[in-house]
Amino acid sequence: xxxxxxxxxxxxxxxxxxxxxxxxxxxxxxxxxxxxxxxxxxxxxxxxxxxxxxxxxxxxxxxxxxxxxxxxxxxxxxxxxxxxxxxxxxxxxxxxxxxxxxxxxxxxxxxxxxxxxxxxxxxxxxxxxxxxxxxxxxxxxxxxxxxxxxxxxxxxxxxxxxxx
Amino acid sequence: xxxxxxxxxxxxxxxxxxxxxxxxxxxxxxxxxxxxxxxxxxxxxxxxxxxxxxxxxxxxxxxxxxxxxxxxxxxxxxxxxxxxxxxxxxxxxxxxxxxxxxxxxxxxxxxxxxxxxxxxxxxxxxxxxxxxxxxxxxxxxxxxxxxxxxxxxxxxxxxxxxxxxxxxxxxxxxxxxxxxxxxxxxxxxxxxxxxxxxxxxxxxxxxxxxxxxxxxxxxxxxxxxxxxxxxxxxxxxxxxxxxxxxxxxxxxxxxxxxxxxxxxxxxxxxxxxxxxxxxxxxxxxxxxxxxxxxxxxxxxxxxxxxxxxxxx
Numbered sequence: 001x002x003x004x005x006x007x008x009x010x011x012x013x014x015x016x017x018x019x020x021x022x023x024x025x026x027x028x029x030x031x032x033x034x035x036x037x038x039x040x041x042x043x044x045x046x047x048x049x050x051x052x053x054x055x056x057x058x059x060x061x062x063x064x065x066x067x068x069x070x071x072x073x074x075x076x077x078x079x080x081x082x083x084x085x086x087x088x089x090x091x092x093x094x095x096x097x098x099x100x101x102x103x104x105x106x107x108x109x110x111x112x113x114x115x116x117x118x119x120x121x122x123x124x125x126x127x128x129x130x131x132x133x134x135x136x137x138x139x140x141x142x143x144x145x146x147x148x149x150x151x152x153x154x155x156x157x158x159x160x161x162x163x164x
Numbered sequence: 165x166x167x168x169x170x171x172x173x174x175x176x177x178x179x180x181x182x183x184x185x186x187x188x189x190x191x192x193x194x195x196x197x198x199x200x201x202x203x204x205x206x207x208x209x210x211x212x213x214x215x216x217x218x219x220x221x222x223x224x225x226x227x228x229x230x231x232x233x234x235x236x237x238x239x240x241x242x243x244x245x246x247x248x249x250x251x252x253x254x255x256x257x258x259x260x261x262x263x264x265x266x267x268x269x270x271x272x273x274x275x276x277x278x279x280x281x282x283x284x285x286x287x288x289x290x291x292x293x294x295x296x297x298x299x300x301x302x303x304x305x306x307x308x309x310x311x312x313x314x315x316x317x318x319x320x321x322x323x324x325x326x327x328x329x330x331x332x333x334x335x336x337x338x339x340x341x342x343x344x345x346x347x348x349x350x351x352x353x354x355x356x357x358x359x360x361x362x363x364x365x366x367x368x369x370x371x372x373x374x375x376x377x378x379x380x381x382x383x384x385x386x387x388x389x390x391x392x393x394x395x396x397x398x399x400x401x402x403x404x405x406x407x408x409x410x411x412x413x414x415x416x417x418x419x420x421x422x423x424x425x426x427x428x429x430x431x432x433x434x435x436x437x438x439x440x441x442x443x444x445x446x447x448x449x450x451x452x453x454x455x456x457x458x459x460x461x462x463x464x465x466x467x468x469x470x471x472x473x474x475x476x
Binding site (some may be wrong): 057 | 229
């Protein structure tokens with residue numbers, strides 16, 4: 001089952017990339033994620049592995065995932081190594097005015113699970129889609145708020161009287 | 165999955181062993197009835213399939229996860245808390261209170277939660293009564309890692325580094341009346357503590373609420389079980405009577421029943437290292453009382469979150 005959501009963030013693409021590619025920031029904005037831990041020596045980049053869990057219905061579902069595409073600052077894709085079959089992708093595109101289009105896609109399922117798997121994927125879809133939408137809105141809020149704070153700090157610094 | 169306590173009585177050397185169930189002690193008294201019962205019990209026991217640890221099939225479990233997820237999420241609106249309290253690796257004894265008659269929905273929910281949290285690759289076994297494993301409808305349980313409740317199976321599972329789920333209350337607790345649904349009742353079975361001490365593994369209490377609302381359980385039928393010699397023939401201490409779908413009056417629950425969609429909540433408590441908490445030679449009774457108190461307090465807290473039966 002494949003689901004996705006997108007949004008427009010009022011921030012430069014590099015700024016958004018800093019968030020999505022940093023494993024330590026993921027728990028701060030990804031809805032439904034209860035674990036996103038680095039597994040192994042590689043913290044980020046192609047081949048980095050993470051142990052992840054998403055809360056969907058009665059269970060925390062996930063497993064070990066590996067980053068299979070890492071094109072800075074546009075594409076970040078992962079696929080599962082262990083656990084439920086899943087693929088995910090962050091797709092960032094630069095928009096005029098220093099804005100960024102952010103797209104988050106996920107595909108999930110269990111090979112060989114038959115009809116029950118087909119039904120479960122569809123029953124879970126609204127929950128997973130809801131998580132993706134909340135993830136994007138939280139990401140947008142955090143980045144834009146942080147930019148506002150930085151601009152305000154810069155304004156304060158510029159207007160501060162110079163001490164002699 | 166009405167599992168039994170691992171051990172019923174200590175042997176002379178202090179090691180745990182199963183309570184004799186074949187009636188030989190009666191035979192030695194020369195009682196004709198005892199000899200007949202012994203022969204019959206031996207025949208029955210021979211026909212029961214024994215759990216083999218190697219029958220656990222991670223691929224099979226993985227393929228069944230969506231079905232279990234559907235049952236646990238849609239039908240039982242399940243919620244499992246505190247799985248992070250289970251050590252990430254190594255052998256561990258998970259000790260749960262048991263509810264829901266022979267359908268035991270709490271086991272389905274916990275098996276799903278454990279398998280998705282740690283992955284099907286982590287060895288995870290559950291002890292169950294022989295009769296549960298013998299049921300043709302429940303044959304696939306062995307692929308989930310369900311093995312016969314015996315000291316040797318329990319020891320072997322822990323020696324392989326697996327997580328082992330036991331329900332010391334077993335058939336006694338799982339068929340308690342619905343009005344005792346929020347009571348932890350192991351019936352004084354303490355073998356699991358000896359097992360944890362002998363194997364040097366931590367105990368993780370697993371407390372579940374809601375299972376006893378999946379039918380109206382009226383009585384365990386202990387006297388009826390004794391009258392019909394079920395305890396001697398099949399190691400069954402109970403012959404439960406309940407009101408359950410689709411049967412109405414359900415005696416024995418041998419064919420199972422359709423559980424009502426009661427909301428289930430499970431809470432996993434922090435691991436307990438018995439020697440660390442109770443000293444190098446822990447008193448079994450002290451540990452038992454502590455565990456029962458701890459689990460009962462948690463169950464009371466979980467029960468207080470519920471406003472209505474079944475709806476939760």
